[in-house]
Amino acid sequence: VTASSLPGTAPITEAVVETLAGLAAEPVAGSARAASQRLLASRVVAMRTGATSAAVRAFEQARGDRVGPFAPDAALRLGIAAAEGSGPAPGLAAAAAAIVSGAEADITEEALVDAFAIACEIELRIAAALTPSHLLAGWDVTCTAGVVAAAVGACCAARAPRDVLGNAVGIAGSHMLGRPSSGGTMLASFSMGKAAANGYRAHRLARDGFTGPIGIFDAPRGYLHVLVTDPVPGRIADGLGDRWLVTELDLRAADGELGSPRSLLRALGGDR
Amino acid sequence: LSLTRQLAEFALSTRTDPGSGPRRAARRTVLNTIGVAAGGAPSDATRLAFHALRDPGLPAEASVIGHRERCDALTAALVNGVSAHVEDFDDTHMATIIHPGASVVSAAVAAAELQGTGGASLVDAVVVGVEIALRVGLAVYPEAFDTGWHMSGVGGPVGAAAAGGRVLGLDETELSAALVIAAAQAAGTQEALGTMTKPLHLGSAASNGLEAALLARAGLTAPSEGLDGPDGMIRVFAPSSARPEAVLEGLGSVWEIEKNSFKPYACGVVSHAAIDAGVKLKRSGCDWRRITHVRARTNPVVLDVMGVREPTEELQAKFSAYHCVAVALSHGGGAPAQFRDAVVRDAEIVALRGRVEIVLDADCAIEESEVTVTLDDGTSRTAHVRHALGTPLAPLSDDDLTEKVRLTAGEHLGTDGADALIDALLGVETVESVGELLSLTVPAASAR
Numbered sequence: 001v002t003a004s005s006l007p008g009t010a011p012i013t014e015a016v017v018e019t020l021a022g023l024a025a026e027p028v029a030g031s032a033r034a035a036s037q038r039l040l041a042s043r044v045v046a047m048r049t050g051a052t053s054a055a056v057r058a059f060e061q062a063r064g065d066r067v068g069p070f071a072p073d074a075a076l077r078l079g080i081a082a083a084e085g086s087g088p089a090p091g092l093a094a095a096a097a098a099i100v101s102g103a104e105a106d107i108t109e110e111a112l113v114d115a116f117a118i119a120c121e122i123e124l125r126i127a128a129a130l131t132p133s134h135l136l137a138g139w140d141v142t143c144t145a146g147v148v149a150a151a152v153g154a155c156c157a158a159r160a161p162r163d164v165l166g167n168a169v170g171i172a173g174s175h176m177l178g179r180p181s182s183g184g185t186m187l188a189s190f191s192m193g194k195a196a197a198n199g200y201r202a203h204r205l206a207r208d209g210f211t212g213p214i215g216i217f218d219a220p221r222g223y224l225h226v227l228v229t230d231p232v233p234g235r236i237a238d239g240l241g242d243r244w245l246v247t248e249l250d251l252r253a254a255d256g257e258l259g260s261p262r263s264l265l266r267a268l269g270g271d272r
Numbered sequence: 273l274s275l276t277r278q279l280a281e282f283a284l285s286t287r288t289d290p291g292s293g294p295r296r297a298a299r300r301t302v303l304n305t306i307g308v309a310a311g312g313a314p315s316d317a318t319r320l321a322f323h324a325l326r327d328p329g330l331p332a333e334a335s336v337i338g339h340r341e342r343c344d345a346l347t348a349a350l351v352n353g354v355s356a357h358v359e360d361f362d363d364t365h366m367a368t369i370i371h372p373g374a375s376v377v378s379a380a381v382a383a384a385e386l387q388g389t390g391g392a393s394l395v396d397a398v399v400v401g402v403e404i405a406l407r408v409g410l411a412v413y414p415e416a417f418d419t420g421w422h423m424s425g426v427g428g429p430v431g432a433a434a435a436g437g438r439v440l441g442l443d444e445t446e447l448s449a450a451l452v453i454a455a456a457q458a459a460g461t462q463e464a465l466g467t468m469t470k471p472l473h474l475g476s477a478a479s480n481g482l483e484a485a486l487l488a489r490a491g492l493t494a495p496s497e498g499l500d501g502p503d504g505m506i507r508v509f510a511p512s513s514a515r516p517e518a519v520l521e522g523l524g525s526v527w528e529i530e531k532n533s534f535k536p537y538a539c540g541v542v543s544h545a546a547i548d549a550g551v552k553l554k555r556s557g558c559d560w561r562r563i564t565h566v567r568a569r570t571n572p573v574v575l576d577v578m579g580v581r582e583p584t585e586e587l588q589a590k591f592s593a594y595h596c597v598a599v600a601l602s603h604g605g606g607a608p609a610q611f612r613d614a615v616v617r618d619a620e621i622v623a624l625r626g627r628v629e630i631v632l633d634a635d636c637a638i639e640e641s642e643v644t645v646t647l648d649d650g651t652s653r654t655a656h657v658r659h660a661l662g663t664p665l666a667p668l669s670d671d672d673l674t675e676k677v678r679l680t681a682g683e684h685l686g687t688d689g690a691d692a693l694i695d696a697l698l699g700v701e702t703v704e705s706v707g708e709l710l711s712l713t714v715p716a717a718s719a720r
Contacts, residue, residue, distance in 0.1 A: 057491075058487060058490045061490035062489065063486075072325070170467070171472070173461070174425075177458075179498070179503060179505060184495065187452065194457060201324075204325060205468075205472070208320050210468050210472070213461070219420075220420065221419075221420030226421055
């Protein structure tokens with residue numbers, strides 16, 4: 001425990017978690033919701049496209065009969081498929097984790113979109129805070145930020161209370177991964193799957209009382225500062241909930257339809 | 273041959289004589305890891321991880337140390353890794369600050385149960401798994417540590433993949449891919465010290481390493497330069513000072529596993545010298561209730577990672593140098609019992625902690641400390657420790673190690689149960705079933 005992770009000494013992380021918890025308590029409105037719905041639909045299309053890829057088959061073969069119904073494996077499988085279907089992109093890990101967690105909680109399509117919107121927003125803001133030097137250092141930000149987004153997505157889909165969200169963010173922030181040297185091999189897609197699974201797993205652990213660090217955006221030896229030497233943590237918190245970066249993404253119209261998380265998971269073959 | 277390929281070849285082809293140094297070190301690592309895990313199995317972190325992550329729909333193919341229930345191999349590896357590290361009582365390679373046993377042994381025993389192999393194969397795997405984890409650590413230390421990475425989460429997955437892959441019988445191509453898949457999951461920050469997430473790093477490393485081996489065997493591909501390439505794991509974790517050559521220097525002739533130390537105290541290793549000094553003072557007859565001030569001179573890294581001034585519970589106390597010195601002076605040790613919540617919150621211990629001053633001295637080595645106490649009559653006493661107990665120049669003897677396991681495992685297994693486990697672990701190479709070996713970690717009442 002570093003000094004900055006003691007209660008009251010992690011102002012940015014505490015503010016972010018507090019704001020995220022507040023956002024999760026209300027429906028996401030307006031253009032942010034519409035943009036998130038389009039983005040989620042495109043991510044589901046990617047999952048469908050990649051569902052029969054060689055990487056997914058290798059994963060299934062490795063697991064044999066060890067793929068459980070709502071286990072982190074389901075999130076992992078969807079994450080691999082999504083990355084195979086689209087290549088690295090924001091929102092893939094968050095979508096996979098939110099769908100699995102939402103299916104477990106049996107939430108509606110609307111609630112799923114809300115959870116995804118919040119998760120995607122935090123992913124985009126973390127990516128901004130990590131700055132281009134993160135990429136130059138050899139990281140794949142869609143995974144490193146994606147794992148925290150996946151935890152947020154899983155928590156929001158499960159309507160987790162603030163304490164669970166805070167611990168899940170901390171646990172996920174200490175299980176980041178993603179190196180671009182994996183490009184061109186199945187490892188790139190697997191890394192996205194692991195980002196989704198680690199985020200989802202962080203939610204499960206936190207829900208049951210597991211504790212994590214509480215200052216991942218503040219602590220000198222925490223998530224943000226180990227990933228980059230020149231982070232701009234203010235980009236995560238400033239305007240969170242007021243200005244939605246998801247509305248600034250260049251989104252192509254997706255022809256995929258959504259549905260409840262359970263129906264989506266069933267259609268995507270992740271509910272075995 | 274690429275670095276990764278050479279590591280894979282080493283992992284699969286290395287044979288060691290029963291009397292050799294690395295094999296003895298591996299046997300000690302197995303004894304220490306499983307013994308300590310038996311003690312850590314009832315912890316809240318282990319119980320919560322098992323409850324949150326086990327899926328009853330998956331095959332019960334592997335043992336969970338200290339528990340009657342079995343579960344799938346990947347979850348078992350994770351939970352056992354948490355048990356082995358949650359007390360912070362396991363092992364440390366001082367040259368990298370990696371705790372290799374929890375991740376490597378946990379992956380290897382789960383793989384052994386999947387494969388149906390016995391103790392000799394397990395020890396083979398631990399030899400190469402620990403060696404590779406530590407050598408990957410050498411390539412990125414100290415930069416990765418100074419940046420804030422938890423080194424066990426960095427080297428651990430690669431070592432676990434090597435151990436798991438060896439047991440599972442992967443070929444060189446498959447194991448090369450497994451090492452890279454595992455390396456891509458290197459993670460863990462020092463901010464997690466003092467929370468349940470710290471032991472989770474070790475559990476994740478075990479599970480991720482084993483998973484990497486299974487995936488590679490199933491055909492998942494990974495880049496050949498994933499370890500030492502321009503964007504490979506080693507340069508990402510040590511961008512200014514990467515030393516990929518350290519991975520192969522003397523491989524097979526200079527053994528890092530022989531430098532792996534076993535902890536005498538259940539807390540962050542950098543405080544152990546200060547604890548030794550406190551124990552010395554206690555044993556010299558110093559009355560801790562008369563202490564008015566404590567001055568502990570240590571290396572600066574001690575407060576970097578163990579600076580919790582006022583811990584309120586067990587896991588925080590393990591990262592409080594102040595608490596460590598206080599219990600050394602008052603209880604004469606740093607066993608798991610000295611970090612339980614009741615001791616952490618004891619008013620007299622709280623008061624003594626408040627009198628401890630940590631003085632940082634860059635000339636003081638990590639394994640060195642000097643503690644001076646001032647008593648209520650104005651007199652003072654000093655104890656100086658140059659090499660902390662358990663470090664390579666002051667290692668635990670075989671008897672010390674056995675007694676440590678008896679102490680920690682016996683807390684839950686009772687004396688007879690702990691002795692039975694120790695007997696089996698001392699003869700681990702003759703064990704035919706790793707599952708039967710691990711069944712000895714289950715308390716008798718629970719086993720019925």
